[in-house]
Amino acid sequence: MKNITRYLGLALKLLVFLLVLGFALKNSHSIQFNGYLGQVWQAPLIVMLGLAFVLGVLTGVLALLPSIFRLRREATRKGRENDLDITITQPDIPVV
Template identity: 50%
Template sequence: MRYLVWLLRLAVFVLVLMFALKNTGPVDVNFFADHVVTGVPLIVVMLAVFVLGVFLGLLIAVPSIMRRRREAARLRRELARLEEKSRQNGGAPAETLAPEAVAPMAPL
C-alpha cells in the first residue's frame, strides 16, 4: 500500500511539473490602484497563489487545531487522574458489568 501511495504521489508530481513547464510564458499582473507588473512568468504567479492559498488555509485551520490540542491535553490529564485514583483503590474495578448490561446487543 505504501508503494502505491508513493507511485500516486510521483504521478501527480510529474503531471504538475509538466503543466508548470508548459505555462512559463510572461503575463502581466494587475494589482489594485492601477499598479501593473509586466513580464512575470506564469509559473511564478501560479506558485505564489498556491503558497498564499496554503498559508491562508493553515491560518483558518489554526483555531480548530488548537481546540483539539487543548481537548487532548484535558483528556490526558483526566486519564492520568483516573489511573491514579484506580491505583489508590487497589486496582480493582468498582463494578464490572457485562457489555450486554450497558447496551443490549442488536438481534442478528
C-alpha cells in the same frame, strides 16, 4: 506487499511531478497581474498559479490554527483527568 505500495506511491508522485512540469512548460509565457494602487507584476503563468496555491494553503492553515490549539488543550486536559481518575479510584474490596 509493503514494498509494492511504496513503489506505487513513488510512481504516482513521479507522474504528478511530470504532469506539473509539462503544464509549467506549456504555460511559460508571461502574464500581467494588476494589483491595487496601480501595481503591476509580470511573471510566468506557472509562477502566479504557484503563488496563488501557496497563499491558499497558508490561509487555510492559519484558519485552522485556533481549532487545532483548542483541540490540543482539550486532549491534554482530558488526559490529565483520566490519569487522576486512575490514581484516585482504587477498589475497596480486595480481589481474591
